[in-house]
Amino acid sequence: MTALTELLARVETATGADRELDDALAVVFGWQKTEIGWRDPNSVLRSDRPRFSHSIDAVLAALKRMLPGWGGEISFGQPPWAIVTSPDYEESEDFVEEKGFMFMSGAYGKPPAATPALALNAALLKAKITQAASPASGPSLALDDPLPKQQGDER
Numbered sequence: 447m448t449a450l451t452e453l454l455a456r457v458e459t460a461t462g463a464d465r466e467l468d469d470a471l472a473v474v475f476g477w478q479k480t481e482i483g484w485r486d487p488n489s490v491l492r493s494d495r496p497r498f499s500h501s502i503d504a505v506l507a508a509l510k511r512m513l514p515g516w517g518g519e520i521s522f523g524q525p526p527w528a529i530v531t532s533p534d535y536e537e538s539e540d541f542v543e544e545k546g547f548m549f550m551s552g553a554y555g556k557p558p559a560a561t562p563a564l565a566l567n568a569a570l571l572k573a574k575i576t577q578a579a580s581p582a583s584g585p586s587l588a589l590d591d592p593l594p595k596q597q598g599d600e601r
Contacts, residue, residue: 450474450578454571458557460564463500471498471567474574475508487511498567505566513573520566525558527551528565530573549573 453470460467469479472495476487484495496504502520509516515533520526528551535546551559551568559565 448575450571450575454568454575457499457564457567457571458551458559460499461560463497463561463563465497467499468495468497471508472496474571475512498563500561500563502563502566505563505570509566509570512570513577516573518566518569520562522562525560526562526565527559528562528569530566530569532573547573547576549576 453474456467456470472484473479475498477495478485479495480491483491483493485491486495496507498504498508509518509530513530513532516530517533517535518528518530520528530549532546532548535548537548549569549572551557551565551572557568559568
């Protein structure tokens with residue numbers, strides 16, 4: 447199992463917000479832990495990183511930065527689910543001639559997520575896993591790369 451697929455499994459089995467999960471998601475979403483806080487993807491030093499496992503807004507900001515132009519949907523039903531779609535995604539009525547990419551979490555037999563924020567994290571991670579596996583997708587964290595080690599990390 448790769449670093450991203452391991453993180454996806456953690457997100458899909460989480461029962462709610464989790465600070466350690468937030469740390470791991472922050473690293474994948476471009477944040478860096480420092481001795482005195484966190485450096486955001488724009489290199490601005492912050493006292494803490496967003497609570498990605500709790501905040502839909504934080505995950506949407508990561509989605510906009512990591513996958514510009516992509517869209518999606520979130521359901522607050524039980525179980526909650528989320529969909530992330532590429533800019534060129536087109537769905538046909540019979541689902542036969544679909545274009546682009548759609549990544550889903552928590553619906554149609556997919557592993558359910560405990561919260562809408564976790565469902566959106568799972569869909570975003572699925573998109574990043576596929577993007578990392580595609581050579582045409584540009585620079586990205588490779589599937590078999592370990593998560594970058596952070597200062598003070600015991601890994």
